[in-house]
Amino acid sequence: MSFESVLAQARAEGRTLLTEVEAKSLLEEAGVPVATTTLARTREEAQEQAERLGYPVVLKVVSPDIAHKSDVGGVKLNLASREAVGQAFDEILASAARAVPGARITGVAVQHMAPQGTEVIVGMTTDPQFGPVMMFGLGGIMVEVLKDVSFRLVPLEEKDAREMIDEIKGRPVLSGVRGQPPADIDALTRTLLKVSEFVEQHPEVKELDLNPVFAYPDGALAVDARIIIDGA
Amino acid sequence: MAVPGHRLDRMFNPKVVAVIGDKGPGYMWLHNNLPLKERGGRLYSVQLDEKEIPGIEALGVQNFKSVLEVPEPIDYALVAVPRQVSPYVLKDLIAAGAGGAGFFTSGFAETGEELGIRLQEQLASMAREAGFNLVGPNCMGLYLPKAGVRFNVDAPVTDAGEIGFLSQSGTHGIMFSLVAAANGMYISKCASFGNAIVLDVSDYLEYLMLDDETKVIGMYVEGVKDGRRFFATLKEACRRKPVVVWKGGQTEAGARATMSHTGSLAAPQAVWDGMMRQCGAITTNNLDETIDAMKMLLRSKTPRGDGMALLAQTGGQSVSMTDAFAKAGLRVPRFTDATYAALGEFFNIVGGSYQNPLDMAGTIQGNMETLDRILRIVDADPNVDGMAMELSALFAARQWKAKPETLDRTIATLADHMARSEKPFVAVLHPAHEAEYVASIMPKFNDAGVPVFQSFERAAAAYRRALDFARRQGPSAVASSAEV
Numbered sequence: 001m002s003f004e005s006v007l008a009q010a011r012a013e014g015r016t017l018l019t020e021v022e023a024k025s026l027l028e029e030a031g032v033p034v035a036t037t038t039l040a041r042t043r044e045e046a047q048e049q050a051e052r053l054g055y056p057v058v059l060k061v062v063s064p065d066i067a068h069k070s071d072v073g074g075v076k077l078n079l080a081s082r083e084a085v086g087q088a089f090d091e092i093l094a095s096a097a098r099a100v101p102g103a104r105i106t107g108v109a110v111q112h113m114a115p116q117g118t119e120v121i122v123g124m125t126t127d128p129q130f131g132p133v134m135m136f137g138l139g140g141i142m143v144e145v146l147k148d149v150s151f152r153l154v155p156l157e158e159k160d161a162r163e164m165i166d167e168i169k170g171r172p173v174l175s176g177v178r179g180q181p182p183a184d185i186d187a188l189t190r191t192l193l194k195v196s197e198f199v200e201q202h203p204e205v206k207e208l209d210l211n212p213v214f215a216y217p218d219g220a221l222a223v224d225a226r227i228i229i230d231g232a
Numbered sequence: 233m234a235v236p237g238h239r240l241d242r243m244f245n246p247k248v249v250a251v252i253g254d255k256g257p258g259y260m261w262l263h264n265n266l267p268l269k270e271r272g273g274r275l276y277s278v279q280l281d282e283k284e285i286p287g288i289e290a291l292g293v294q295n296f297k298s299v300l301e302v303p304e305p306i307d308y309a310l311v312a313v314p315r316q317v318s319p320y321v322l323k324d325l326i327a328a329g330a331g332g333a334g335f336f337t338s339g340f341a342e343t344g345e346e347l348g349i350r351l352q353e354q355l356a357s358m359a360r361e362a363g364f365n366l367v368g369p370n371c372m373g374l375y376l377p378k379a380g381v382r383f384n385v386d387a388p389v390t391d392a393g394e395i396g397f398l399s400q401s402g403t404h405g406i407m408f409s410l411v412a413a414a415n416g417m418y419i420s421k422c423a424s425f426g427n428a429i430v431l432d433v434s435d436y437l438e439y440l441m442l443d444d445e446t447k448v449i450g451m452y453v454e455g456v457k458d459g460r461r462f463f464a465t466l467k468e469a470c471r472r473k474p475v476v477v478w479k480g481g482q483t484e485a486g487a488r489a490t491m492s493h494t495g496s497l498a499a500p501q502a503v504w505d506g507m508m509r510q511c512g513a514i515t516t517n518n519l520d521e522t523i524d525a526m527k528m529l530l531r532s533k534t535p536r537g538d539g540m541a542l543l544a545q546t547g548g549q550s551v552s553m554t555d556a557f558a559k560a561g562l563r564v565p566r567f568t569d570a571t572y573a574a575l576g577e578f579f580n581i582v583g584g585s586y587q588n589p590l591d592m593a594g595t596i597q598g599n600m601e602t603l604d605r606i607l608r609i610v611d612a613d614p615n616v617d618g619m620a621m622e623l624s625a626l627f628a629a630r631q632w633k634a635k636p637e638t639l640d641r642t643i644a645t646l647a648d649h650m651a652r653s654e655k656p657f658v659a660v661l662h663p664a665h666e667a668e669y670v671a672s673i674m675p676k677f678n679d680a681g682v683p684v685f686q687s688f689e690r691a692a693a694a695y696r697r698a699l700d701f702a703r704r705q706g707p708s709a710v711a712s713s714a715e716v
Contacts, residue, residue, distance in 0.1 A: 129500070
């Protein structure tokens with residue numbers, strides 16, 4: 001999937017929100033570490049893809065009309081067998097259709113379930129005055145409640161990315177607390193820089209969330225991704 | 233000094249200035265600009281109103297009825313005509329090839345009225361089309377102390393300017409200039425730019441960063457028009473010299489829908505703060521912080537670390553001083569054994585202490601040789617990155633008043649230390665019960681180049697800002713900003 005073809009497809013369908021599969025594939029091509037995610041249109045495709053990606057897997061509904069997948073029962077975690085994948089596929093379609101009647105459902109995204117890491121958020125938005133802006137923060141409660149995030153304008157230099165990480169109040173969490181190993185700061189830095197490059201090259205991207213990104217002792221992986229493009 | 237070839241160079245270094253439309257009985261703008269003559273420039277007036285002309289001529293200023301009649305090319309004009317007349321004046325200034333003009337005239341888009349908005353658009357399009365340097369409108373224009381161009385009659389005329397200042401607000405521009413002068417720091421070039429319909433903060437900033445006369449830049453801004461250009465210009469300016477940004481007002485959130493988590497978290501102030509750090513600017517929240525930051529940048533050596541030696545006069549003050557510096561995130565480390573041994577030879581520990589902080593009044597007893605000895609020992613300690621010393625009006629004012637030479641010797645001792653030491657030094661002189669007297673002796677400190685702050689907290693905050701700036705600049709830039 002080239003950026004142009006995804007953009008054309010989304011615009012043809014009147015969408016500004018790219019699907020998770022589209023978003024991840026574009027980011028993967030841009031060198032951002034993302035959990036490989038494929039689109040299954042049928043129960044059987046979901047099962048085949050799960051076999052190929054390796055258990056356990058996660059299934060998530062793919063629909064241009066559903067922004068918050070877990071709110072509609074559109075996410076099933078930790079599926080460890082062919083049977084579980086099949087059943088989850090059916091349940092997701094049924095509950096999504098119930099929750100958002102008339103929603104267009106493209107299929108289900110299948111993804112190998114990444115091992116838990118320290119959750120961080122990497123994002124980008126378009127400030128009305130300053131244009132594209134990158135954001136970094138710890139995930140989960142730190143971002144929801146404490147708004148412990150830092151900002152820099154695109155394009156980022158390496159120093160900017162490092163400062164964004166160092167600036168958050170929860171920074172010690174990434175150095176390892178309660179016996180946790182420290183997170184790979186270089187990998188997080190590279191992720192920020194790659195996303196900055198990606199949005200700089202594609203001004204059509206208006207907003208972007210990688211939430212969460214799992215930070216590991218060795219590497220980082222975006223397990224969910226949203227990209228919003230301009231409507232033009 | 234100038235920036236040859238820059239489009240703002242002529243108006244920032246004017247020889248010929250015209251005041252257009254000033255009115256009696258005060259003739260504020262003519263009075264403001266009278267010093268131009270003693271600085272080797274020529275001041276002209278343009279006024280149609282017959283009954284104003286005698287008053288203008290009484291000031292020794294030649295008046296003309298039209299801009300086009302002024303016999304020399306105008307480098308800078310100050311326009312104070314009614315708003316309806318302003319497009320005609322601008323047309324003449326453009327035709328006369330003037331270098332630029334500050335429009336004191338107000339009543340434009342800031343009123344929200346249709347007429348004001350229309351006139352503003354008219355001025356903007358005329359000036360843009362002609363490439364004319366329009367400052368304002370709704371502003372106090374330029375303050376150029378070297379040329380003798382002023383926006384306030386109390387503003388000094390001087391060659392000692394070091395600070396370039398930009399202000400969206402006329403009052404803040406004037407107030408900063410006057411308070412800086414009271415602290416022994418002078419403006420090189422200042423622009424109050426008001427509605428900024430043609431020249432915006434980035435245009436002025438670009439000039440000041442290139443201007444050799446300007447050692448540090450300060451600005452008061454509420455908002456900027458072209459955010460991306462401001463970002464790029466500020467980043468470049470901060471590479472060249474320290475820039476202190478005092479942001480006023482809450483940045484309003486642009487009306488926009490957001491579909492992302494990031495968008496919902498990107499509060500305008502948070503984005504602004506991130507951009508300031510990215511550029512390497514020094515940020516302040518009010519006039520006092522801005523003055524203090526400037527004083528630290530201009531009068532103290534560049535901080536290279538956060539280890540402070542705190543030299544207090546008494547025990548209670550030594551505790552308060554330590555609290556203030558610690559709260560600013562600075563360390564108060566132990567001295568080396570060699571330092572303790574050297575201080576131990578003469579320090580009076582009955583009612584005193586030479587741990588860090590020092591409690592030293594009982595040891596010094598007014599003897600400046602002892603103070604000098606302490607300063608030398610502490611300065612040599614490798615654990616010490618910077619020094620702060622309390623001067624106490626509570627104890628010293630009585631003696632300084634009775635024997636002014638004791639004050640002079642104190643200042644000389646501190647000035648000698650500063651000339652000798654590679655480490656930043658700040659003095660704190662709380663006015664205590666002697667505010668009027670302390671204010672009266674400040675020029676002595678200013679003249680000696682000793683940076684004095686009015687409280688421990690203000691000294692600590694200024695040190696912190698200078699340290700953060702130096703760390704952002706990295707080792708190479710620290711060396712160059714130390715020359716400032």
